[in-house]
Amino acid sequence: MKTLRPWFEERLGLGAVIGFLEKKEVPQHRHTIFYYTGSSILFFLGIQIVTGVLLALYYRPTLAEANASVARIVTELPLGWLLRSVHSWSSTFMIAIVFIHLLGVAFTKAYRRPREATWVTGVLLLAVSLAFGFTGYLLPWDELSLAATKVGTNLPRPIPVVGAWLTGIMRAGEDVTGDTLSRFFIFHVSVLPLALLAIVGVHLFLVQRHGMSVPLEEERKGVQGPVLPFWPNFAFREAGVWLILLGLLVTVAVFAAPGLGPQADLMAAAPEGIKPEWYFLFLFQTLKLFPARILGLNGEMVAVLIMMAGMGLFTLLPFFDDRPAGRKGKIITGLMGAGLAYAVGMSIWSLL
Amino acid sequence: MKLPYSLFSRRAFLNGLIGGWAAALGAAFIRPVIKYILPPTPEPDQVSLPLADVKDMAAGSVHGFAWGNKPGLLKKAEDGSFIAFVGVCTHLDCNVSYIPEQKRFYCACHEGWYDENGLNIAGPPPSPLRRLEVSVEGDEMIVRKQA
Numbered sequence: 199m200k201t202l203r204p205w206f207e208e209r210l211g212l213g214a215v216i217g218f219l220e221k222k223e224v225p226q227h228r229h230t231i232f233y234y235t236g237s238s239i240l241f242f243l244g245i246q247i248v249t250g251v252l253l254a255l256y257y258r259p260t261l262a263e264a265n266a267s268v269a270r271i272v273t274e275l276p277l278g279w280l281l282r283s284v285h286s287w288s289s290t291f292m293i294a295i296v297f298i299h300l301l302g303v304a305f306t307k308a309y310r311r312p313r314e315a316t317w318v319t320g321v322l323l324l325a326v327s328l329a330f331g332f333t334g335y336l337l338p339w340d341e342l343s344l345a346a347t348k349v350g351t352n353l354p355r356p357i358p359v360v361g362a363w364l365t366g367i368m369r370a371g372e373d374v375t376g377d378t379l380s381r382f383f384i385f386h387v388s389v390l391p392l393a394l395l396a397i398v399g400v401h402l403f404l405v406q407r408h409g410m411s412v413p414l415e416e417e418r419k420g421v422q423g424p425v426l427p428f429w430p431n432f433a434f435r436e437a438g439v440w441l442i443l444l445g446l447l448v449t450v451a452v453f454a455a456p457g458l459g460p461q462a463d464l465m466a467a468a469p470e471g472i473k474p475e476w477y478f479l480f481l482f483q484t485l486k487l488f489p490a491r492i493l494g495l496n497g498e499m500v501a502v503l504i505m506m507a508g509m510g511l512f513t514l515l516p517f518f519d520d521r522p523a524g525r526k527g528k529i530i531t532g533l534m535g536a537g538l539a540y541a542v543g544m545s546i547w548s549l550l
Numbered sequence: 551m552k553l554p555y556s557l558f559s560r561r562a563f564l565n566g567l568i569g570g571w572a573a574a575l576g577a578a579f580i581r582p583v584i585k586y587i588l589p590p591t592p593e594p595d596q597v598s599l600p601l602a603d604v605k606d607m608a609a610g611s612v613h614g615f616a617w618g619n620k621p622g623l624l625k626k627a628e629d630g631s632f633i634a635f636v637g638v639c640t641h642l643d644c645n646v647s648y649i650p651e652q653k654r655f656y657c658a659c660h661e662g663w664y665d666e667n668g669l670n671i672a673g674p675p676p677s678p679l680r681r682l683e684v685s686v687e688g689d690e691m692i693v694r695k696q697a
Contacts, residue, residue, distance in 0.1 A: 345644055349659055352643040363588070371591030373619035465614060465621040467637070467647030468658045485642070486660045490676040497676060498641065 232302030242292035259383035261376035264339035308411035340459030356499035
């Protein structure tokens with residue numbers, strides 16, 4: 199050990215990183231709990247990678263075999279049912295904590311200068327996470343996943359100029375077919391993971407570079423509040439949070455394993471009661487409520503354009519919320535609250 | 551007029567040249583790649599069904615067939631004539647089903663309804679079901695794109 203350390207230090211020069219982590223401090227205040235969400239997301243990401251690789255050992259992304267290979271994983275392979283259930287539930291946990299992380303950042307306005315780029319990479323990570331959920335939903339290739347994918351891939355179509363083209367790229371042509379399944383699989387296991395890891399790298403770098411953001415009210419006190427050393431105090435607390443989450447995850451996965459519907463049939467009518475994953479429910483409900491025509495325009499196009507404008511504004515939030523403590527900032531907070539209430543309300547309505 | 555110094559340094563010129571080359575080279579690859587990932591999916595000009603399969607259908611019932619990658623629906627009207635549709639909802643592309651008791655087409659995805667002639671009557675669908683042309687030739691029933 200004594201000789202190894204200098205050997206590695208000479209070759210890798212990691213002393214600076216270790217020195218940084220030794221000195222890193224985590225501010226303590228009433229919103230400290232949000233600091234735990236980031237590492238919890240990484241924890242679930244790790245679980246997704248491990249269980250995903252294991253599932254891919256037996257999964258076959260073809261029209262004829264996809265549904266049957268999932269059935270084989272959950273019925274014949276030792277603990278296969280648990281792996282699939284953990285992968286499915288872990289995605290739900292991960293996206294739930296992504297939303298909590300996001301709300302924490304949004305409502306404490308942690309995106310304010312100089313952390314705009316951290317926010318934008320975070321929104322990109324949200325998009326990639328949702329794309330993971332969307333592509334993964336199709337892979338079991340049952341009736342529900344087919345119908346959800348048909349709707350989801352059709353959404354961009356009414357967008358002027360590029361819409362039909364985007365739909366074609368997602369579907370591998372005009373219709374959802376076996377090529378769509380291959381495409382979703384390769385995005386789920388290769389393109390999206392590469393993108394996610396690259397963006398996570400930038401995101402984490404930026405978080406370290408700027409340090410932990412402190413809420414406005416603490417910042418305005420002007421005095422440095424209490425802090426906790428990252429190592430070992432905060433890291434051990436995080437480990438405790440991970441253990442609790444792991445316990446919850448495995449418990450839910452054991453008692454509520456996801457089902458598998460009959461194999462998708464491209465020619466069959468859409469089944470009754472289709473629903474997307476819970477995090478798309480508010481979009482689903484909005485689409486259901488929009489009338490066919492609004493002021494002479496295609497209602498779907500209006501709905502999709504409104505959603506896109508909302509997402510665009512959300513991504514650029516730090517750039518126009520430039521006076522977070524002022525009146526403008528309070529109005530923006532109110533609007534975010536309204537948006538949150540809308541999403542929660544619509545999701546609940548869609549379940550009724 | 552001779553300038554005492556260059557407005558455009560040799561380094562800036564070379565950077566621009568190399569950057570421009572790289573960008574042009576990259577751009578040249580985009581189109582073929584997009585062509586590759588967006589394959590053509592022509593829909594059939596016509597589909598023929600054996601007449602024997604459909605001529606004894608009960609009036610008011612619906613027979614499904616494959617219209618390329620999409621489901622087609624052949625319906626025998628009360629007067630014995632045939633009409634055909636692409637069985638895909640005009641809202642968001644889900645496959646529709648026919649409910650004979652109500653004489654309506656139904657899309658389960660977002661609760662869209664069409665009457666027995668494919669006209670959108672309730673829910674979010676913005677336009678009627680797409681009609682196909684039906685004709686009998688010999689012992690085949692031919693379904694064609696509408697002219």
